[in-house]
Amino acid sequence: MLGEFELIERFLTPSSAPAGQGGVALGCGDDAALLELRPGRQLVVSVDTSNVDVHFPTGAPAEAIGHRALAVALSDLAAMGAGSRWCTMALTQPRDAFAHADQAARWYADFARGFHRLCERHATALVGGDVTSGPLGISVTVMGEVPTGQALTRAGARAGDIIAVTGALGGGAGGLLLWQRGERDLSHPLLSRYLLPEPRLAAGIALRGRASAALDISDGLLADLGHLRRASNVGAELDMAALPAADGLVDAFGKREAQKMMLGGGDDYELLVTLSPKDLDSARQALEKTGLSLTVIGRCSNTPGVHGVPLEMAQGWQHFEEAR
Template identity: 60%
Template sequence: MVSETMPSGTVPSQSPHGEFGLIARYFTPPPPGPDAGVALGVGDDCSLLVPAAGRQLVVSVDTSVAGIHYPEDAPADAVGHRALAVSLSDLAAMGARARWCLMALTLAEVDEAWLDGFSRGFRALAEASGTALVGGDVTRGATAIGVTVMGEVAPGAALTRHGGRPGDLVAVTGALGGGGGGLALWERGERDPSHPLLVRYLRPQPRLAAGEALVGLATAAIDVSDGLLADLGHLLERTGLGASLVPEALPLAEGLIEALGEEEARQAALTGGDDYELLLALPGECIDEARARLAALGLPLTVIGRLETEPGLRGVEDQWEGGWQHFHGRSSPGESP
């Protein structure tokens, strides 16, 4: 990694268990290829990156804290995957191509088996998404993972939250409620790593290809991280518009009703969070083309409502309004007040 800004306690930094040793063993990728845009990567005070000519840089950062954003006993490889996935999801919502990432890892102690699994999960998603790890930090303290991602988009092409217009259709990729359902099952003791709801919760898939495919069609976008209603609220706040939803149209994650019952399943889809699907505004004349582009990626697109001039949200019951907010005591799957 590129920065060692805090001490490693009594462990010498050059030892196998010191920060430099851990970086060398777990977080130093092979030399980047000629198309990676990395002039200088891990091992110096800073990285030197080479954005493509004529592209805008898209940057986002997220922090994952043990016991808040993921269960403390979650599999280490899932924690590594998830830490990167939630940041990449922000790039997907902007229609950006992922390029690079930085990772700051704070650990209470050195657990080599955990580090091996964590780095394996992180690295696998980085490779699958074309994201080069180019630096970061390892230090001692309460376990937390900070990931900064960087991507590229053509000037003026980025999807934003504020572009929606009255009459645009509200649509969502994939299926909803898997994050909430997965956490509910985890808390009830389910540990089958192949259960579809646990897969959705522990190993979410950032919709990078979908975001890029919808550039030029969608007028607004946001990723569903805090819950459908909360994230739709963020989008409406930026546009100054309102919306009507059809809750019966929500695409529910596989096995959700069987696991939670229909009422709780629909509540998880509306307020649960941790789904990391894309919530979009699309002109009606673009919906068929948008569906065709996503179908080529094996991903469905479901219309669940419409933007309207009148502010406010219609079509949902008051008790289903909510979503995650830090410091406000309203919780969602994966996070505690």
């Protein structure tokens, strides 16, 4: 079977050495990487862990697992308005995951292809990591840059600001349910939204200087809106009729279930933002250049809590809570 160092050299080391390029003075192969920030930039760092049967299902294609593990981490940079530059990746895999070496080699080649393709699309250099044995899981640390003082945060929203989302909602939750029902065609728009999410990095950059607060929608619209409300000390009035549903969601599950998925399903990785009304047109024009829409779904208020949402739908994803 493949050894740790052979696995790293064959599949996880970038084919084109980034040393000396893109701010990488020393990349994969040493005990640590040496990276160089550009003048006038702040470093933005986030880590995200993806575990089998928590964040992706057993049997998911290896290429999708590689893509997804990086995408969900990059989404945090997008929420801050940062451009991505570097990442590290720690991969854990059971010792008995594969019956023979050829099967292992195919899995790792597919996994690496999904991971490296997304790296290339977002000019992100893999500069180090680790491989070990245990339950299947991937931890990705992403590092990016933002002009000093221009990072988007959760704490800038004010009463009267518009609440808006990029793209569409509910696709992640809908795709997971379709997988559980036996759908395996990744060209299905909902399954693609779940297993192959797209980090909205260009949108985050476009919203710098326009959005007053932002974060990505990973735990569900209501849960993540709660994070923003608490950080900004505002309430929210939502317009249920304005929520933008992912393609095929209502047809597959009906309006009421689709609304539940849009509000609390999670795994959408769109951006939830607040803006002054005067900045809305400018933000929409900037986002059009990235190929994304911006949909107004409500307003911030001085009244605590969220209003306009049926009580039975007011729930988002939380790790460690009891199953419901």
